[in-house]
Amino acid sequence: MVHPAPFDAIDAEYCAAAAYTVEYRAPRRPAVPRASVSPGDALTVAQVAIGLLREHIGPYERIHGVATHCGAAANVLPESVAASYIVRARYLCDVQRLSARVMACFEAGATAAGCTLSVTGGDKPYAEMRPDREMLALYKTNAERLGRTFTDRGRQLSAGASTDMGNVSQTIPSIHPCIGIGSYPAVNHQPEFAACCVTARADRAVHDGALALAWTILDMAGIPPVRERLLARD
Numbered sequence: 645m646v647h648p649a650p651f652d653a654i655d656a657e658y659c660a661a662a663a664y665t666v667e668y669r670a671p672r673r674p675a676v677p678r679a680s681v682s683p684g685d686a687l688t689v690a691q692v693a694i695g696l697l698r699e700h701i702g703p704y705e706r707i708h709g710v711a712t713h714c715g716a717a718a719n720v721l722p723e724s725v726a727a728s729y730i731v732r733a734r735y736l737c738d739v740q741r742l743s744a745r746v747m748a749c750f751e752a753g754a755t756a757a758g759c760t761l762s763v764t765g766g767d768k769p770y771a772e773m774r775p776d777r778e779m780l781a782l783y784k785t786n787a788e789r790l791g792r793t794f795t796d797r798g799r800q801l802s803a804g805a806s807t808d809m810g811n812v813s814q815t816i817p818s819i820h821p822c823i824g825i826g827s828y829p830a831v832n833h834q835p836e837f838a839a840c841c842v843t844a845r846a847d848r849a850v851h852d853g854a855l856a857l858a859w860t861i862l863d864m865a866g867i868p869p870v871r872e873r874l875l876a877r878d
Contacts, residue, residue, distance in 0.1 A: 645809050646783075646853035648841060649822035650831055652792045654780050656822055659704055660736040661806035662743055662769035665712075666690070666750055668759040669724040681758040683725040684714055690753030697745060704734035705742055706804045732806055736771045771810040776817040778870060779860060783821055786859040790852045792824070805832075817874050819860075823853040 649656075668683035694707050701707070709729040715722030731746055733739045743766060754761035784794060809820045825846040830836035840846060864870050 645818070645820050646823045646857055647807075647820060648825050648832070648846065648849060650826070650828035650837070651797065651822070651824040652787065652794045653797060653822040653824075654784050654794060654819075655796065656805075656820070658773035658805055658807050658810055658820065659706075659732050659734050660739045660770055660772045660810065661730055661732040662739050662766045664729045664731070664743075664746075664763055664765040665726065666729060667724055667726045667762040668754060668757070669762070670721065670759055680721055682721050683757065683759050684722060686753035686757035686759040686761070687711060687714075687725050687727055688753070689756045690749050693749035693752050694746060697749060701742060702733070702738070704732075705738065706730075706732040707742070707746060708732075730806075731766075732804060734772060736769060739769055770806040770808050771814050773807060773810040773818075773820055774813040775819050776813075776874075778873075779817055779819045779864065780821065782863045782870075783819055783856055783860045786863070787821075787823075787852065787856040789859075790856060792852060792856070823849045825849045 666687075668686040670681050670683050691709060694709065698707060707729065709727055711725065711727045713722075713724070713726040715725065729746065731739055731743045733742050747763065750761055750763060753759075788794075807820060809818060812818050813820075825840050825843070827837050827840035830840060864874060
C-alpha cells in the first residue's frame, strides 16, 4: 500500500491503536432537581483523569478523545452523553496495558457522578506496522526511477498515526510508503491537505505510486533470492 502525504518517505513508523465508544447514562430522574445526576459530569471527570494520566505515559503513547453527544440544551440535564476515544502505543501489548488505565478513568467518572457506564470497541485493534525492508528498498528504487525524491522526515508524518496495514504486516510481508502530493506545510487530515488531493500533482502521485508498486511486485517475482525468501514465509 502507498499512502498520500506532504512528501515522499519510506521511513514512516505506524503504532498500534484501539478505538472505544463511551456512554454515560443517568438513572431515573428524581422529583427534586438537586438530587439529579449529570452524565456530563461523569465525562468531565473521566477526561480530567485522562489528562492527568498523560503525564505518566511513554513518548509513543497517545490518548485521543472527543465528545460526540452531550445533550441539546444548557438548562436540561441530558439523559446520556457519549464520547469516542483512541488509545495508541508503539506495540499492541502496550495498547492493551494503557487501555486498562484509561478504562479506570472511565470508571472513575461513572463512580463520581453516579452514572452507569457502557464501553464498546477495542476488540479489533490496529497492530503496529512491520515493514519488509527489502520490499521497501525495491519500492524506493522504482519510485526514484519515476523522479520521486525522498526525505528523512518520514517519522514526522507518522507520529501518533496508525493503520490497519499493521495487521496485514503481522501476517504477510508488507510495505506502507508515503507518496508526496506537494502539500507541505499542510499535512494529512487538514482541510488544506484535502484541497491538495484534487490537483494535477496529486493525480500524478496516484499514477506514480501505482506504477512503483507494480514494478516492485515484478521485482519480487523476478529476483530469485527475494522470491524464495518471501515464499518461504509460508
